Amino acid sequence: MFSINHILEPKTLKEAILYYDENPKLKVIAGGTDVLIHLHHGKLEDVELLSLRKINHLDEVKLQEDGTIVIGAMTTFSTLFRDKIINQYISILAEASVSMGGPQIRNIATIGGNICNGAVSADSAPSLFTLNAILRLESKKGVRMIPIQDFYEGPGKVKLLQGEILTHILITEDNYHEMKGKYIKFSNRKAMDIAMLSVAVTGQVEDEVFKDLRIALGVSAPVPVRCSKAEDYAVGKECSEETIKKIGELALSNARPRNSWRGSKPYRQHLINVLTQRAIKEIVFKGGGKDDEKN
Amino acid sequence: MKEKVIGNRASRLDAVSKVTGKAKYTDDFFEREMLVGKVLRSPHAHALIKHIDVSKAKSLEGVEAVITHEDLPKIKFATAGHPWSLDPNHRDVADRLILTDKARYVGDSIAAVVATDHLTAEKAIKLIEVEYEVLPHVLDAEEAIKPDAPTIHDEKKDNIISSFGQAFGDIEQDFQQADYIMEGVYETSIVQHCHLENHTAYAYKDTDGRIVIVTSTQIPHIVRRVVSQALGLSWGKVRVIKPYIGGGFGNKQDVVIEPLTAAMTLSVNGKPVRYQLSREECFIGTRTRHAIKFYMKTALSKDNRLKAIHIKAFSNNGAYASHGHSIIMSASSKFRPLYHFNSVKVEPKTVYTNLPTAGAMRAYGVPQICFALESHLDDICKKLKLNPIEFRKRNLISLGHVDPLSKIKVRSFGIPECIQKGKELIKWDEKKKSYENQTGEKRRGLGMACFSYFSGTHPVGLELAGARIVMNQDGSIQLQVGATEIGQGSDTAFAQMAAEVLGISMDMVRVISTQDTDIAPFDTGAYASRQTYVSGAAVKKAALEVKDKVLKIASRKTGLKVEDLDIVDKQIVEKDLGTPLCSLEEIAMLSYYDRIHAEPIKSDTSENIRTNAVAYGVTFAEVLVDMVTGKIEVLEIYNVHDSGTIINPSLAEGQVHGGVSMALGYALSEKLMFDEKTGRPLNHNLLDYKLQTILDTPKIGVGFVETYEPTGSFGQKSIGENPAISPAPAIRNAVLDATGVQFNKLPMNPQAVFEKFKDEGLL
Numbered sequence A: 001m002f003s004i005n006h007i008l009e010p011k012t013l014k015e016a017i018l019y020y021d022e023n024p025k026l027k028v029i030a031g032g033t034d035v036l037i038h039l040h041h042g043k044l045e046d047v048e049l050l051s052l053r054k055i056n057h058l059d060e061v062k063l064q065e066d067g068t069i070v071i072g073a074m075t076t077f078s079t080l081f082r083d084k085i086i087n088q089y090i091s092i093l094a095e096a097s098v099s100m101g102g103p104q105i106r107n108i109a110t111i112g113g114n115i116c117n118g119a120v121s122a123d124s125a126p127s128l129f130t131l132n133a134i135l136r137l138e139s140k141k142g143v144r145m146i147p148i149q150d151f152y153e154g155p156g157k158v159k160l161l162q163g164e165i166l167t168h169i170l171i172t173e174d175n176y177h178e179m180k181g182k183y184i185k186f187s188n189r190k191a192m193d194i195a196m197l198s199v200a201v202t203g204q205v206e207d208e209v210f211k212d213l214r215i216a217l218g219v220s221a222p223v224p225v226r227c228s229k230a231e232d233y234a235v236g237k238e239c240s241e242e243t244i245k246k247i248g249e250l251a252l253s254n255a256r257p258r259n260s261w262r263g264s265k266p267y268r269q270h271l272i273n274v275l276t277q278r279a280i281k282e283i284v285f286k287g288g289g290k291d292d293e294k295n
Numbered sequence B: 001m002k003e004k005v006i007g008n009r010a011s012r013l014d015a016v017s018k019v020t021g022k023a024k025y026t027d028d029f030f031e032r033e034m035l036v037g038k039v040l041r042s043p044h045a046h047a048l049i050k051h052i053d054v055s056k057a058k059s060l061e062g063v064e065a066v067i068t069h070e071d072l073p074k075i076k077f078a079t080a081g082h083p084w085s086l087d088p089n090h091r092d093v094a095d096r097l098i099l100t101d102k103a104r105y106v107g108d109s110i111a112a113v114v115a116t117d118h119l120t121a122e123k124a125i126k127l128i129e130v131e132y133e134v135l136p137h138v139l140d141a142e143e144a145i146k147p148d149a150p151t152i153h154d155e156k157k158d159n160i161i162s163s164f165g166q167a168f169g170d171i172e173q174d175f176q177q178a179d180y181i182m183e184g185v186y187e188t189s190i191v192q193h194c195h196l197e198n199h200t201a202y203a204y205k206d207t208d209g210r211i212v213i214v215t216s217t218q219i220p221h222i223v224r225r226v227v228s229q230a231l232g233l234s235w236g237k238v239r240v241i242k243p244y245i246g247g248g249f250g251n252k253q254d255v256v257i258e259p260l261t262a263a264m265t266l267s268v269n270g271k272p273v274r275y276q277l278s279r280e281e282c283f284i285g286t287r288t289r290h291a292i293k294f295y296m297k298t299a300l301s302k303d304n305r306l307k308a309i310h311i312k313a314f315s316n317n318g319a320y321a322s323h324g325h326s327i328i329m330s331a332s333s334k335f336r337p338l339y340h341f342n343s344v345k346v347e348p349k350t351v352y353t354n355l356p357t358a359g360a361m362r363a364y365g366v367p368q369i370c371f372a373l374e375s376h377l378d379d380i381c382k383k384l385k386l387n388p389i390e391f392r393k394r395n396l397i398s399l400g401h402v403d404p405l406s407k408i409k410v411r412s413f414g415i416p417e418c419i420q421k422g423k424e425l426i427k428w429d430e431k432k433k434s435y436e437n438q439t440g441e442k443r444r445g446l447g448m449a450c451f452s453y454f455s456g457t458h459p460v461g462l463e464l465a466g467a468r469i470v471m472n473q474d475g476s477i478q479l480q481v482g483a484t485e486i487g488q489g490s491d492t493a494f495a496q497m498a499a500e501v502l503g504i505s506m507d508m509v510r511v512i513s514t515q516d517t518d519i520a521p522f523d524t525g526a527y528a529s530r531q532t533y534v535s536g537a538a539v540k541k542a543a544l545e546v547k548d549k550v551l552k553i554a555s556r557k558t559g560l561k562v563e564d565l566d567i568v569d570k571q572i573v574e575k576d577l578g579t580p581l582c583s584l585e586e587i588a589m590l591s592y593y594d595r596i597h598a599e600p601i602k603s604d605t606s607e608n609i610r611t612n613a614v615a616y617g618v619t620f621a622e623v624l625v626d627m628v629t630g631k632i633e634v635l636e637i638y639n640v641h642d643s644g645t646i647i648n649p650s651l652a653e654g655q656v657h658g659g660v661s662m663a664l665g666y667a668l669s670e671k672l673m674f675d676e677k678t679g680r681p682l683n684h685n686l687l688d689y690k691l692q693t694i695l696d697t698p699k700i701g702v703g704f705v706e707t708y709e710p711t712g713s714f715g716q717k718s719i720g721e722n723p724a725i726s727p728a729p730a731i732r733n734a735v736l737d738a739t740g741v742q743f744n745k746l747p748m749n750p751q752a753v754f755e756k757f758k759d760e761g762l763l
């Protein structure tokens, strides 16, 4: 039994925004796979919910004429990992999506909820960080567009202003064109698990040289992070075994992993290094690099 | 042609009702205006309760009662699901109150609320004010027996529940004469059963003033006894009903929530109250599997024969005794009829700590000792450069072996064939060769481990079973047993036995699956893998009695002697010729309606089994170890069992699949963790407690070597718990083979592997 006082189920975004403006105490609920867990654990009580599930067209993936991929905040992970556009242009997000929970969770959990919940282990985050995703936020005051890197504030904390709803996630063409990506989720189990550590790499290799390389880590700091030092080092370098080794080591400099019973700090540091290398080798291989570097 | 039913892949009797959702479990039954019970649990690992103020909780609207230890009888009782012993020295430790007067672990039950609904009950729980005096706590078994450790129960000042051990032979002499002496320390972790259905029950007073409890239990008759004892009632005043249950694995071979559920209904004048545990509560408030640390020391002769073994064991029992010392006693008896030793000495200590209570869990101490022993044997082989399979084969006991202490005789012995079969299934020799001298990031390895296990608890416990049969007018029967179906398939196996004896088809046997202590025959329940062996004997006896009655009527009808008659395919036949004489239905009709001799055919029998049968098995495993991340993947795993006659191969395979799957988690990922400083549980939910998913589970290969056990009613031995025993050491030995690293502690999760690889300089 959950401690829910009532639930509003607007049919349009406009209506939702009005409700939210009138009553800032409302708790937004999308798929509810985080919200209900908070209720179950007593972290939320006597809530008044604002559900986004009845709003049309917030659960679609579209390719705009300018090449921007637009993902509705209510798109579920099941939709995402099967979606043609996602698989064709940003398969890294499909990989991340299918690594989420299990079939039942993927059928209901939304990408918007994943982002707004602000977990450091959120499986969509590292990939979206490497794709320089832009978030479209809307409130009665208007629309804000902010890069996902600026959205995360701390564990479980995101920069949603009062009355704001995340409506879409945008990825512009220059951020995926000719790029390859790889997401590695490291967890104890192959399903129904949260990442102990995760690494996303998106990049472009041309003539065995890193033309572009973006690395993002999950569960490696209070918020998901990009590894700017390692990225800066990589660009323009030949993708040799030594370069990749060095990139792995440099990835650590942007990370501040915690020591916890879920995983020790030394272990997480080790994983950041070796998994970054593995992910890079994957894209070097996918990008037509040296075959023998695949393992 | 007499068709055999034993050995058939008969479908489960409950298959359709379960998959269609029609089977009714405890939570599917409702009474009018059912109230809800909830418990306030201790936030401290060890604390005196100075004062409890329930006034605010009581005055909350919707709250019907709030109870604490002060409202209940001051009777200490024992909870273990063992048959009652008339000998006071052979009883379980009575160290519990229904609600405690001292907090002994984080989660201990301090007070209970009965309210109209969950949310009100939860609110009321928060309004109870408890004044604690926090005491120092101890979590580790070896720490708890140090002289300055805090005392957890005043009745056992040194925290030792028992240190009763077992020994035979001249161990000192064997060690003096040994050519090699090998030592090793092995340790297992606290894990939990994680049955799908959490503990749940409801209770009410019936119009006669008796307490009726509907509960998810493996042991209804024992629940009746323990609830009566806890409340100081005459045993006949309590009625327990057990419907379908969603798994138990030993965690419901214990009387966990029923005494409190009964107390809850009494506190509201007998109105119905439901008390359900959440998953989080189930992890800490029920039972766990004992973490045991073993110090093994083994004497060997130059010709690589085992001579003596000396085992010191520290068994972490948590806050209350529950099954207590029986676990380590079971472990130290059941490993013995496998390898030959001149002398054995087991010195165990079962110790109280400020942790959740450990109790029975699938294979009752044996997964722990098997991990220690079988790991130890591979460590010996590594040191002496021996082939682990040949070494084991060389040291096996043989048919006819009699254990010097228990006097249990080995009357069927299929382990040599099991080993051979397993070796072939996994292609041991071929793979061994190709995995020599690996150097890559990912390495493969092979390992194996053997086990022996009993069928029931004889000679330690009473092994009484009851069965009852009523024949209907059409020759079909109702079979009623006291033994409980808990998902293992026992009802189906019993039906096959009855059908086999009576020459009828499976659809003519209806097993009454619900046990109601008012009407079910007496049987102590589902545990110790006893059912097919022990209760199966009662079913056979009941069926034979019915058969005899049928044939007597047939004899009267045909003029032939009973000895010359048989029932085959629902027909009465002349035995030697096989010619049908009349239908079984005709006989059944006579039993009901014959104007002179009518007497419906029925039987009501008990069997007191005073033998035991040793079952055997082996696991072969192949692993892939990621030397960089520390991840271990099981690529192939085979369990080959000697469980005597296999009554139903599909059901037996089901037991193996489930058991191996449990053991995979035990080996690789499961561990209930606690904060050292506070004793608080860290991962008591299914996200953080790494129970394996189907995607983590390799294809589980199953093999049987069918021996015939002369003491089994159909040649059968145990199979239920057995598959969970040997996979963990087999996987551990495969990792040793792949990496050269000895993992002496379970589980081998990535974090633990990383740390060990670091220690060994591999990373």
Ligand SMILES: Cc1cc2nc3c(=O)[nH]c(=O)nc-3n(C[C@H](O)[C@H](O)[C@H](O)COP(=O)(O)OP(=O)(O)OC[C@H]3O[C@@H](n4cnc5c(N)ncnc54)[C@H](O)[C@@H]3O)c2cc1C
Pocket (backbone or CB within 6 Å): A027, A028, A029, A030, A031, A032, A033, A034, A035, A036, A037, A052, A073, A074, A099, A100, A101, A102, A105, A108, A109, A110, A111, A112, A113, A114, A115, A116, A117, A121, A122, A123, A124, A160, A164, A165, A166, A167, A192, A193, A194, A195
């Ligand atoms: C069994 C299980 C397994 C899981 N496994 C994983 C996993 O593997 N990986 C992983 O990353 N997560 C996992 N999760 C967590 C969860 O499923 C995800 O975070 C999911 O994406 C949340 O989406 P939702 O739609 O259910 O969000 P909700 O629970 O509805 O909402 C989450 C939060 O976001 C806010 N919110 C939601 N949508 C919006 C919006 N459009 N605008 C503003 N605020 C919004 C809500 O107010 C709330 O604070 C798991 C959860 C469960 C129960």
